[in-house]
Amino acid sequence: MILSLIVAASENNVIGKDNKLPWHLPDDLKRFKALTRGKAVIMGRKTFESIGHPLPDRLNIVVSRHLEVAPDHCVLAHSLSDALEQANERTSERTNEVFVIGGAELFGLALPLIDRLYLTRVHVKIDGDVFFPSLDFSEWREIAREEHLSDDEHAYTFSFIDYERKKSF
Numbered sequence: 231m232i233l234s235l236i237v238a239a240s241e242n243n244v245i246g247k248d249n250k251l252p253w254h255l256p257d258d259l260k261r262f263k264a265l266t267r268g269k270a271v272i273m274g275r276k277t278f279e280s281i282g283h284p285l286p287d288r289l290n291i292v293v294s295r296h297l298e299v300a301p302d303h304c305v306l307a308h309s310l311s312d313a314l315e316q317a318n319e320r321t322s323e324r325t326n327e328v329f330v331i332g333g334a335e336l337f338g339l340a341l342p343l344i345d346r347l348y349l350t351r352v353h354v355k356i357d358g359d360v361f362f363p364s365l366d367f368s369e370w371r372e373i374a375r376e377e378h379l380s381d382d383e384h385a386y387t388f389s390f391i392d393y394e395r396k397k398s399f
């Protein structure tokens with residue numbers, strides 16, 4: 231199984247404000263959908279509540295210490311390792327990539343474990359209350375980059391940057 235993390239973060243690492251995304255970037259959402267469709271997505275309970283419904287065409291795994299019943303059409307996990315086990319069991323041959331999709335608490339838990347990072351760097355310094363944890367980029371190799379200019383639908387320019395963890399021999 232390949233474990234991946236997908237995130238959109240501003241230049242000052244903001245990822246959320248008032249339990250919402252601080253921007254609306256339709257082409258970033260399209261890329262998120264294309265990458266995660268048919269795969270398992272693991273998210274913290276607050277991110278699930280922020281989205282408000284299970285993401286279609288994906289195995290939705292919600293991580294919570296306190297929830298006792300899984301939200302409709304979701305799998306409940308009580309830790310990240312529980313979530314990974316459930317993803318492994320339930321996705322079998324269907325996919326070999328599992329995505330951690332947020333928020334900051336889940337990203338913090340997942341960062342030491344992930345193989346790939348799909349970062350959308352939003353080129354703005356913005357106000358927020360949830361931040362992407364700091365990352366040592368020397369441990370990561372950039373494998374792809376695509377720039378997106380601002381336009382009528384996108385208030386900010388942004389870059390899609392894919393990273394792979396450098397192998398340590």
Ligand SMILES: NC(=O)c1ccc[n+]([C@@H]2O[C@H](COP(=O)([O-])OP(=O)(O)OC[C@H]3O[C@@H](n4cnc5c(N)ncnc54)[C@H](OP(=O)(O)O)[C@@H]3O)[C@@H](O)[C@H]2O)c1
Nearest residue numbers: 238246249250251274276277294295296332333334335336
């Ligand atoms: N820009 C992006 O790419 C992006 C992506 C996703 C989310 N976001 C934003 O991020 C914000 C939400 O992030 P957040 O950090 O506040 O919350 P979160 O990570 O989505 O969820 C936190 C919750 O996860 C559960 N949890 C955390 N650690 C756990 C552990 N070790 N074991 C079991 N359960 C655990 C707890 O749920 P219980 O309290 O139920 O126990 C905790 O309250 C929102 O603003 C959202 O819009 C941004």
